[in-house]
Every structure is written in C-alpha cells, then in structure tokens.
Amino acid sequence: MAIGIYVHFPFCVSKCLYCNFNSYAGKNDMQIKYFSALIKEISMYGDKKIDVDTIYMGGGTPSIMFDGCVSTIMTEIRKNFNVLDDAEITIEANPNSVTSMKLSEWKDAGVNRLSIGLQSSNANILKLIGRPHNKADYINAVEMAKSVGFSNINTDILVGLPRQKLSDVKKTLDLVVKHNCTHVSVYSLILEDNTPLYNMVASGELHLPKEEKTLGMYNYALKFLREKGYERYEVSNFARPDYESKHNMHTWQMHEYIGLGAGANGYMDGIRYGNLESIEEYVSAINNNTKPISFSEKINSKEQLEETIMLGLRTARGISLNEIKKQFKVDLIKSKAETIANLTQWGLIKIDKDYLFATDLGFTVLNKIILELIS
Ligand SMILES: C[S@@+](CC[C@H](N)C(=O)[O-])C[C@H]1O[C@@H](n2cnc3c(N)ncnc32)[C@H](O)[C@@H]1O
Ligand code: SF4
Incomplete structure (x- = not known):
C-alpha cells in the first residue's frame, strides 16, 4: 500500500500566543542548514520501491522558507521515492508570506493543495493573538493562489478565541466561503500549557469565551458550512464533495507515513516514532549520519486496536x-x-x-x- 510523507518546517515570523507546535521565531538564519539536513534525511529513508500517495508540508510556516526550498525538497522526494502521478501534495502557508513567485514555484513542483491559516477575519482578534496578518492579506493570498492555478484551497479558522463573538465567526466564515475555498478546518482553541495565552488567562489578563459560547460558535459553523455544501467528514474538517484531505484521512485510517524534519512524527512497520524537536539537535544528528529520532515504540495489537477506534471515530x-x-x-x-x-x-x-x-x-x-x- 502507498504511504504518506510529512515534512515539517519549524520556522515562524513570530510565535502566536496560543501556539504549542514545534515552531520557532528568530531562527531564520538556520534555514539553509535545516534544508540541507532535510535533503539528507530524505535519502536516509529513500526507496524507489515505496509508492507515495500523499505529501504534506506543514509547520511552523513552510511559506517563509527561502525561494527554491520547496521545489528542491520535492525533487529530492521524487528522486528517492515513487511519488504517484495523482498524489495529493499539500503545503501550509500564512496569508502574509505567500508571493506569486512562491506560489508558481510550488505549483510547478507539483503541489496541488494549499492550506492557509486565517484563524479569524477580525483585525483586533488577530492582533491580540499575535498573528502578523490581516483580512486583506488573506484575500490577496487566496486570489493570487487561484490565479496561479490552485483550485484546492483549505482555510484554517479558530473558534473560542479571546474577545471573539459569534458575529466574528459569522464574518470569518462568510469570507472563506465567498472566496470559494474547497475545504475549511474549524478548530476549537486549545489552551495549551506553557503558552503566553495560558499565563494571560491564568492571571486574569485575558478571558476566553465561556464553553457554551464556543460550542455555539462551532454549531453555527457546522450549520452554515453544511448549508453552503461542505460536508463534515471529520470532527474539525469540512470539505466540498471530493475535496477531503487524503493525507489526513490516511492518518486517521492508520496508513503508514514517514515524518521528516524537527519534531515530525512517523508511523512505519507498526512503529510510531518522533524526531528531535530542537532545530540544532536535529541538524547535528543528521550531520553525524544518524536518524534524528528521539523516541520510537512498537505499537502492540491492543494499542493498535485502541488507536484504530480513537482515530477512526474522529x-x-x-x-x-x-x-x-x-x-x-x-x-x-x-x-x-x-x-x-x-x-x-x-x-x-x-x-x-x-x-x-x-x-x-x-x-x-x-x-x-x-x-x-x-x-
Ligand atoms: C500549527 S499551524 C501551522 C500553520 C500556520 N503556521 C498557521 O498558523 O496558520 C496549523 C493550525 O493549527 C491550529 N492551531 C494552532 N494552535 C492551536 C491551538 N492551541 N488550538 C487549536 N488549534 C490550533 C491553527 O488553526 C493553525 O492554522
Ligand atoms: S504561525 Fe502557526 S505554527 Fe507559527 S506560531 Fe503561529 S500558529 Fe504556531
């Protein structure tokens, strides 16, 4: 059976107040070293007998990588694996870091799905949560992507943000649907430990909407998106017919995938593994010709059953x-x-x-x- 490949880009322009993902601001000077390590890591797993039917480049912010990075990564993946002609190839982007040059590069490299993190269309909320973009950046990014030829575009939005009201969610969803995205991910904000937002909420500096208000926002999104022809195919994911994310569906169905990059996870031959999270440690391990794995565990049959139920029910x-x-x-x-x-x-x-x-x-x-x- 064909496998998936996940590639992690852990660089961000700034760190959003709520984010607990493996991403770092102020480390852009590491991009070239990181890129060289990724190229080497691809060859560590390379096997032309392996068919690949999905590739997902996530972050962090892949769209802030230097020009030419993504196309070279794609060339290396194709050189090392048998990427199927109809493979789904996704890249995540932040609205203010896409340029028509990058979009054309990605399109030419075979990327056929774009995932844009809008979160909210409300300027005050975006500023409050530390997002360095606005609604105009989003509109510009989507329209540029369409003009370059992207027809499969996802938008991520968040509900349950500080100072967010139902009316904000309505406006955000109107915008996303008006711009004809084929896929919408609606996440309820998770208040993660060790984030600035967590401390601000704990100290009373900021308040999150009450649980029933957030649920109301979610239920609105559900009803609205269904009316507009999007089907909820996973707890947080909505798609127009035939536009479900294959990569994510395969993950929930326990298909195998290789995780590449700092902090990336993979699941191969019944083993779950995770890479070193620190960019420096990741690069150093690869330069020492060792796989940068920080943990791996064989999933026994009982755990496999539990995961099948847990992921399948999503x-x-x-x-x-x-x-x-x-x-x-x-x-x-x-x-x-x-x-x-x-x-x-x-x-x-x-x-x-x-x-x-x-x-x-x-x-x-x-x-x-x-x-x-x-x-
Ligand atoms: C890790 S980000 C990567 C994409 C890109 N950097 C961005 O922020 O748009 C992927 C998505 O995870 C979601 N996310 C991040 N932190 C979250 C949190 N604490 N709770 C719920 N969703 C979160 C956001 O919707 C975001 O678009
Ligand atoms: S841009 Fe995305 S990955 Fe980066 S800090 Fe913000 S939410 Fe996290």
Whole structure:
C-alpha cells in the first residue's frame, strides 16, 4: 500500500500566543542548514520501491522558507521515492508570506493543495493573538493562489478565541466561503500549557469565551458550512464533495507515513516514532549520519486496536466493525454491547450497516465516547 510523507518546517515570523507546535521565531538564519539536513534525511529513508500517495508540508510556516526550498525538497522526494502521478501534495502557508513567485514555484513542483491559516477575519482578534496578518492579506493570498492555478484551497479558522463573538465567526466564515475555498478546518482553541495565552488567562489578563459560547460558535459553523455544501467528514474538517484531505484521512485510517524534519512524527512497520524537536539537535544528528529520532515504540495489537477506534471515530464514517473483527479478533458489538446500547440511546453514536460513528452531539463529547469504547 502507498504511504504518506510529512515534512515539517519549524520556522515562524513570530510565535502566536496560543501556539504549542514545534515552531520557532528568530531562527531564520538556520534555514539553509535545516534544508540541507532535510535533503539528507530524505535519502536516509529513500526507496524507489515505496509508492507515495500523499505529501504534506506543514509547520511552523513552510511559506517563509527561502525561494527554491520547496521545489528542491520535492525533487529530492521524487528522486528517492515513487511519488504517484495523482498524489495529493499539500503545503501550509500564512496569508502574509505567500508571493506569486512562491506560489508558481510550488505549483510547478507539483503541489496541488494549499492550506492557509486565517484563524479569524477580525483585525483586533488577530492582533491580540499575535498573528502578523490581516483580512486583506488573506484575500490577496487566496486570489493570487487561484490565479496561479490552485483550485484546492483549505482555510484554517479558530473558534473560542479571546474577545471573539459569534458575529466574528459569522464574518470569518462568510469570507472563506465567498472566496470559494474547497475545504475549511474549524478548530476549537486549545489552551495549551506553557503558552503566553495560558499565563494571560491564568492571571486574569485575558478571558476566553465561556464553553457554551464556543460550542455555539462551532454549531453555527457546522450549520452554515453544511448549508453552503461542505460536508463534515471529520470532527474539525469540512470539505466540498471530493475535496477531503487524503493525507489526513490516511492518518486517521492508520496508513503508514514517514515524518521528516524537527519534531515530525512517523508511523512505519507498526512503529510510531518522533524526531528531535530542537532545530540544532536535529541538524547535528543528521550531520553525524544518524536518524534524528528521539523516541520510537512498537505499537502492540491492543494499542493498535485502541488507536484504530480513537482515530477512526474522529471521522464521520467512523469505524468498520467487520474490519476490527477481522484484524483484531474483537467483536465490539458483543464485547461492548451495554456501552453501545447506552451511547446509542443517548444519541451519541449510530450504527449504519458495518460502520459505528459519532453523531454531531457525539462529536461534542468524543473523548468520553472513545474512553467508553476502549476501556
Ligand atoms: C500549527 S499551524 C501551522 C500553520 C500556520 N503556521 C498557521 O498558523 O496558520 C496549523 C493550525 O493549527 C491550529 N492551531 C494552532 N494552535 C492551536 C491551538 N492551541 N488550538 C487549536 N488549534 C490550533 C491553527 O488553526 C493553525 O492554522
Ligand atoms: S504561525 Fe502557526 S505554527 Fe507559527 S506560531 Fe503561529 S500558529 Fe504556531
């Protein structure tokens, strides 16, 4: 079966107040060394017998990498793997760092899906959370991308931001739909430890909307996007028909993928692994001709079952009861009869033919459902 490749670019112009991802501001002088290390890491995994059907370049902010970086990375990946002709190739971009030159470079390199982080169209909120762009930058980025030939564009938005009101979410969604994005990811803000936002909320300097207000924003997004022809195919992801992200779907379906770059994760041959997070340590390991892996663990059959349930239930399709029976010799209908009966009666899950899936109500308490089914 074909695999995916994830490439991580850990550089950002500045660090957003809420972000806990492996990304660093003020380290752009490391870009060239990092790029050379990535090229070497690609060859460490290279095998022309491996088919690749999705590539995802994420961050951090891939769009702030120097001109020519992405196309060379793509050339190296093609040299080392058999990238299928119809592979989905995504790159993440921030609205104020895309240029028509970069977009043309990516298009020529075979990138066919663009993911833009807007978060909100409200200038005050963007400023408050430390985003260095505005609504005009977003419009400019989307229109430039379309004129270069990108037709598959995702926009990330956040709900539950400080000072955010339902009216802000409505305006943000109007903007995204007006610009005809094929895919929208709507994330509820997670207040991560060790972020400036966490400390500001803890000290009372900033307040987040109450949980029911955030839920109201999410429910609005759900209803609005459905009315506009987007289907919710995963708890946070909406797509026009045939525009679901293949890369993410494959991850939720436990397909194998190689993770490249500082802090990237991978899953190959039943082993989950993660790379060193520090850019310097990552580069140094590669320069010493060692894979920059900081941890790896063999996933045993019980853990594989738990992950299959956990990841599968994130998708609207849910989990295949027959597949689980075949692969793990576990009949959930029998072993979890009472739990399934209760969750169904409370309107949190449904079973249709072979699939067990969460309802819209179930998605609001997904972690609890998963715990019930795997405990
Ligand atoms: C890690 S970012 C990379 C893309 C790009 N740097 C950006 O910020 O637009 C990917 C997405 O994760 C989401 N994200 C980041 N931090 C989050 C948090 N604390 N809670 C929920 N979503 C978050 C944002 O919507 C963001 O667009
Ligand atoms: S731009 Fe994206 S990756 Fe960078 S700090 Fe902000 S949310 Fe994190």
